[in-house]
Amino acid sequence: MNIFADFEERVKKAVEAIVLADGQALPDLARVTVEPPRDASHGDLATNAAMVLAKPLGRKPRDLAGVIADRLAADPDVAAVDVAGPGFINLRLAPVFWTTHLAMILGDAADYGRGPRNGRKVNVEYVSANPTGPMHVGHCRGAVVGDVIAGLLDFAGEDVTREYYINDAGEQVSVLARSAYLRYREALGEEIGEIPAGLYPGDYLKPVGTTLKAEFGDRLLVMPEEEWLPLVRDRAIDAMMAMIRDDLKTLGVEQDVFFSERTLHAGNGGKIAETIAALEAKGYVYKGVLPPPKGQLPEDWEEREQTLLRSTEVGDDQDRPLVKSSGAYTYFAADVAYFRDKFERGFQEMVYVLGADHGGYVKRLEAVARAVAGEAAKVDVVLCQLVKLYRNGEPVKMSKRSGDFVTLAEVVEEVGRDPVRFMMLYRKSDAPLDFDFQKVTEQSKDNPVFYVQYAHARAAAIFRQAKEVGIDMPDFSRFDSQDLAGLTDEGELGLIRKLAEFPRLIQSAAESKEPHRLAFYLNDLASAFHGQYNRGKDLPDLRFVNPDQPMITRARLGLVKAVAIVVATGLHLIGADAPEEMR
Known part of the structure; x- marks a missing residue:
């Protein structure tokens, strides 16, 4: 039982009785709250009822507070009521109320605090790292934050799906394929030298090269790129996703759905084309030219007619391109189709856990939700700031395995899953977090x-x-x-x-x-x-x-x-x- 919600209802009933007795119209009680007092010495509960209802009822706050307090004092669970300051009402509950509540906790056991199942479907999408390498510590915070949000929503009574969006349709996976192909040549005995700029340099791609050698021998060497690239790309993505799943499992994260971006493009952009057509029928899609970017113009900027989403009509700060002048779909078009796919799967709320560098996505995702679903679905975007690693106060050096970052698996291996998960939550997600290996493993009250x-x-x-x-x-x-x-x-x-x-x-x-x-x-x-x-x-x-x-x-x-x-x-x-x- 949520005693604060329980007493909020009791306070509202007291107000209703007072108002009806006076023959007044009942005001909106939505702003009435019951919370723990800021100072525990003031009592067990505090309500703002008199403060928020004084004006609509035409009374002075302290006078109204006194009347409400007198009625609440008759409640057998209330030991004392005091009016404080300009009209706050503080309640002190009877000791038997607390022992009765304690007995309820013992009876509920592991279900204490669990909300009733409400059938409401919520999708929590988190991590969604590009499948181009192992998880790094930057992904770690979003993984934990998203996973715990999903767990909290489930415990509160929601029907939750944990989802990972695989960004497997962009140029970055072609870069991955070329990087893996280089390791394939290395596995065949070729001296590849220093990894060229623009390719992924980490040793984690060496096993992919070895696997390609085992499957294809040297046959890929005689194929033109347009033939070997899709073969290598598919196997490299599969290998990276297997690695990512293992990394997440090490952290205790197991998701329900892994959604491939490529499925949105299948059949000449089937789902994307369907989404654009549906939005066009609603009047949200048009041909137009975007205004030049603010500030100094890029040298290559030119006015181009594009297919645009009229997102300013649904809360965005600018309209967004869906189709480039070349005819190719934008990355944003896939985002819109992906949201629509979630909505069609019956989700009433979509939670996106993103890195802080995605702050610009908040308005556009909210606009997409309004354009696609109207008021039938809600979007929440949670931003996670960077994590800085330290050891005894000194910044941690980069990982040898990954090439340019510290992997999630390395952090979990050194300090354990529990300290990583707990400490990733020990700051609000949109605040930077310093993670010191020494401090999170020390056995003291400061940890x-x-x-x-x-x-x-x-x-x-x-x-x-x-x-x-x-x-x-x-x-x-x-x-x-x-x-x-x-x-x-x-x-x-x-x-x-x-x-x-x-x-x-x-x-x-x-x-x-x-x-x-x-x-x-x-x-x-x-x-x-x-x-x-x-x-x-x-x-x-x-x-x-x-x-x-x-x-x-x-x-x-x-x-x-x-x-x-x-x-x-x-x-x-x-x-x-x-x-x-x-x-």
Whole structure:
């Protein structure tokens, strides 16, 4: 249960009762919210109801707040209500409410915070790196961000498809084929010397050359380029995609759909042509000339009539070319056809996780959505900033294997999947991220992934300690409020409050596509749990395990179990393990 959504409904019902009693028209209540107060000393919940409704109801905010507060005070779950500042209403809930909620967490177990299935189809497209080499650390952040967004949406109740768009129709795959052909010649014993500029220099293409030799012998050498190029291109793409899948699997990323761009071009651009025709029928396609680019004109710029999308009519800042003056489709035309394909597959929301250098795509993708789907589909674009690698504060040098970048596999191999995934979320995705190999592997509270995983391991250690002193582990799923009534310490109640934030956190992180919120929340929860544990070192009466007080020990073990449940669920959503012991 999301207690904030629950109390938001209670506040709205209180307002409705007040308004109806006064014979007034009911105002729009959409802006009424219930949130945790900024200062925990003010209470458990805070609502802005009086602040946002005072004007439409013709009342002073504090006067309205007082009336609402009086009605909320009659709620049996509310222990106290205070009006603060210009009209904020702070609620303090009864202790029995918190122990009842804790019992619900224990009953729900791994499903605590999970939203009901709503049947809404969401497509999350992420990574979509060109199939021209291994994944590098620049792809790593988008892979983790996209994967966790997909997991959050699924946990929140959406029907999610994880998708990878294979950019296999452009000139870059022809460059890949020529690079692989060079390695093929090398595999046949030819001295190829230094890799020419413009080709991919990494050693990762050597196995492709060896495979081509095994399949074709020296037959490709006597073929003209127009014959060997498509053969080599197909095999090189397959090899690169196999490598990319392996790299992603190393990171714990497994996608449902790998969509080939070439399928959009099949049959003389079938799907692209269909899309352009459909948009033309809606009045969004025309023949025209784009204005010159702003700033200094390129020397080769000239006015050319092209087939354009009238995207300015649907929110873009300029119309976009679909067909070049040469008759070739633009890359953007494939983007439009790809969106339409997703829409026709029944997706109501399309999430694109892109690098920060794709910031210019936001408006155009939103415009495409409006042109193709009207209001029937929504687009969300999540931008991921660069990751800078450091070791002991010094920049990390480039990889020998790849030629000019550090591979994702190398990073995961050195520090492990869990630190990589967690730390890729420990900044908002549109903020730059510094990743220090030393810091993400140190065992200290300054390393958030260790700190959170240690919270789960500490919970397991507490259970082991309880068994060692002869305390039987109860069936926590059967606990009720009475079993937990001994939890009266403010630190214990504070932990329950923090646990109660989890469903709201899931919903807000999923809706906003901000998975860093989950990483921050888990760190805060771990901090609260470790803090309460440490209080027991100085105050023996607060220890989680006290053989002389079996009833309070059972209640506290229930609290520890709830913390372990939420930490494990959160780590699972991040894609990290919840260990029983720390190595």
